[in-house]
């Protein structure tokens with residue numbers, strides 16, 4: 522769908538949200554579809570609008586980069602995003618494709634992956650046509666997590682630091698940095714937030730995202746304080762009834778609950794020397 526004059530996004534293709542910006546200097550893509558058959562359609566749609574110039578990966582999870590191989594453009598990612606993408610074996614990429622898009626399996630199997638070849642640490646600014654595209658390192662959901670700000674369109678792509686009314690995957694980054702990054706995102710002057718999953722929203726949703734993360738922390742902290750073992754916590758804690766999974770990832774609901782509890786339990790258990798108290802934000 523067309524979000525603003527020059528920005529198009531898709532939020533219902535299964536896997537993560539993807540988008541692109543039409544600039545006078547070519548098209549800049551944000552993330553790529555995980556399903557190869559969808560990625561091919563996406564590539565056709567983009568080609569009908571102009572010449573792709575760059576692709577930006579907001580993070581290193583498979584649903585954000587599997588489709589990179591369908592675009593012959595340089596990929597840009599934060600240093601840790603590149604590292605993360607390079608650490609995923611092709612067999613792991615293919616095993617998920619086999620489940621969600623068996624028809625597309627050979628399309629990825631035969632292609633070379635296209636990991637980020639341009640990296641940055643804190644910020645990178647692309648000037649393309651009359652557009653400014655700012656890549657900002659906002660670690661949290663993953664350590665290389667990147668927001669993409671297009672000030673001329675008043676749009677921010679956050680990747681999975683924001684899950685709009687869908688389950689949040691908490692286990693593969695740093696939850697405290699995530700809360701800090703949400704505060705940084707709050708300061709940006711935008712009308713639209715394109716989350717990693719779920720519908721496009723506004724900044725008012727950031728409060729709900731933060732509250733959900735804090736609720737998760739509180740629930741696991743309570744279990745730790747009661748002396749539950751990790752296994753008891755995994756069995757006893759679930760937020761599965763709060764939000765659905767984003768479309769196309771429904772089969773991962775139980776896995777997300779388990780991974781979230783497991784990650785938070787290890788973080789909050791006192792014997793590691795970590796204080797179970799949460800800094801205030």
Ligand SMILES: [Zn+2]
Pocket residue numbers: 580582662681690717
């Ligand atoms: Zn993710």
